[in-house]
Amino acid sequence: MNFAGRFAGRSAVITGGASGIGLAVAHRIVHEGGRVSLWDRDPAQIEQAKAVIPSLHGVMMDVADAASVEAAAQSTIEALGGVDILVTSAAITGPNMTTWSYSAEDWQRVIDININGVFYCNKALVPHMLERDYGRIVNIASIAGKEGNPNASAYSTSKAAVIGLTKSLGKELAKTKVTVNCVTPAAVRTAIFRQMSQEHIDFMLSKIPMARFGEVEEVAALISWIASEECSFTTAAVFDVSGGRATY
Secondary structure, X not given: OOOOOOOOOOEEEEEOOOOHHHHHHHHHHHHOOOEEEEEEOOHHHHHHHHHHOOOOEEEEOOOOOHHHHHHHHHHHHHHHOOOOEEEEOOOOOOOOOOHHHOOHHHHHHHHHHHHHHHHHHHHHHHHHHHHHOOEEEEEEXXXXXXHOOOOOHHHHHHHHHXXXXXXXXXXXXXXOOEEEEEEEEOOEOOHHHHHOOHXXXXXXXXXXXXXXXXXXXXXXXXXXXXXXXXXXXXXXXXXXEOOOOOOO
C-alpha cells in the first residue's frame, strides 16, 4: 500500500540503497512523491537500481571513509537541492565464528562499515538538516543488537552501537525538528544472507516465533512511516520488526 504524496517535496539519502531493504525504501519514497539518492559502493548495483527506478540519483561512495561521506553529502545536496531524510542501510555481517576466533581485521571491517559509517553519515547531514529546520533520520540496527547472536559478535556489537548512537543523537536533537530513530529487524532474506553460514541462517529462523523471515517490503513500510512528517513526536526510539522475536 502506497500513500500518494506523502513525500512530496522531500529528498532522501539511503545508504546501501541499491539492494535489499534500502532499495525497498527507495521504491516507497519515490512512489510516494519523493526524490532519492542512493549511496552505495557498487556502481553496477546503482545502475541496476536506476534501471528499475529511473528517477534515482546515485553516488558511488564508501560509508567507512569519512571523506567519501562528506563528498557524497555535498554532491547530493547540490544535486537534489537539499536532504530531508537519511536512512542508513549499509552493513555487512562479517564471518560467523566464535569471538575468540575473530581476526582483528574482520572485526575492524564490520565496525568501520556498520557503526563508524552510520556515525559519519549522521554527522555529515545533521548540520544541513538543522539549517533546513527539518529532518528525519532512520538508522537500521538489528535484533542482534538487542539480544546478541552467538557467532556474530562483531555484527551484534555494531548494531548495539547503532542503537546507542540513535538514542544519544535523538536526545541531543530533541528540541529541534530533526528526529532520529532506528529499527531492529529480525532476519530478512536479502543478499546479505550470502555472507552467512547456513547454520547461522537456520539459528536466526529458529528464534522467530512467526517461523518465517521478514520481507523487505514489511521493513520498508515501517521505515517509511518513521521517515515521514507523521512521525513527529517520536525520537531516540527503537522500533522492532522481528516476527515476535524481540523480548524487550
